[in-house]
Amino acid sequence: MGNRQNIKLLVLDIDGTIAGISNEVRQPVIEAIAEVKHQGIAVAVATGRMFCSALRFYEAIGAQLPLICYNGALIQDPKTNTVHQHFPVPIPLAGQILDVLETPPYRDKITIHFYIDDCLCVRDMGEDTRKYLERTSAPVRVVGDLRELLTVEPTKILALSENLELIDKLSADLCTTFTQDQLHFTKSTPTFFEITHPLANKGFAVQYLAETLLGLKPENVMAIGDNFNDLEMLKYAGIGIAMGNAPAPVQKIANWIAPSIEEDGVVTALSKFW
Structure with a gap:
């Protein structure tokens, strides 16, 4: 020590x-x-x-x-x-993350948060997002289709789910899809899977x-x-x-x-x- x-x-x-x-x-x-x-x-x-x-x-x-x-x-x-x-997530990689998250079994079971210009951007206002906002009091934009945001690099992407097995499966899927020099993956809570630039x-x-x-x-x-x-x-x-x-x-x-x-x-x- x-x-x-x-x-x-x-x-x-x-x-x-x-x-x-x-x-x-x-x-x-x-x-x-x-x-x-x-x-x-x-x-x-x-x-x-x-x-x-x-x-x-x-x-x-x-x-x-x-x-x-x-x-x-x-x-x-x-x-x-x-x-x-x-160090934001490059736009092509953000698009590939969406490709994964918008397919079964993730599409309807995982909430996706994009962070752009210190604002939370979401497809819709679901229960996971409401709980998140109660704790963070963050500014939020409901955009419908997150792909419309892919003209700007998101600072971070967050995948949320109370289903811990699904979060673990997502982690395994993304770790086999992307290399460590492409993206950095971590968890800040068991239900928060966080995706950022490798640096x-x-x-x-x-x-x-x-x-x-x-x-x-x-x-x-x-x-x-x-x-x-x-x-x-x-x-x-x-x-x-x-x-x-x-x-x-x-x-x-x-x-x-x-x-x-x-x-x-x-x-x-x-x-x-x-």
Whole structure:
């Protein structure tokens, strides 16, 4: 494990890490992060959420660095709106993803979200989308035919279903159809299958903040996350911490396991290291 004395940057996931069932950052978490900032540690947010949906969490904890959103597909500074990096899904590949998702058994059983210009675009307003909007308060466009959007590269594509076996089948199908240098696949929850550009993952994004913006090394970084979309940043960081609610494979690669989100595990983690 890295030396806590070397840590200069703390990177935090949102859902399942600093925000749980309440969809808010609780006061003990805010206070623990404030203490870390008081000691001169830079604080950043890395999330699968949209930029607009992540902003209130970024502000709640007083993060200072550009915001990593869409699992690293977009890095944008909330203070200046400067876009540091944007790696959208190429249009031909987005079309091929639709080809797969619009065939049986997926067509009527999986909800497709396209994200373009920080707006959620959907075919229709189904139950999965309604639940998503309740948690994210995202702007939404109902477009009918998603193919009409394929004049612009989507920042991210999300496939949603409560049928976990179907999500696993989709994952297997897409992993055999596309190579790792074409697209990046991950899950932020068991029901969310996320598709991005191959350079769009939290590991590369945190590396950009640390090395390009701050002149740091991996051993200067602590990252805390709770799901498969956090794997790359937990591996990159000198100290990678998984939440107690993280799936077993995520916990396995972490340097330390914090208590769960509903136990304010970030507070325990930060009190252990500072």
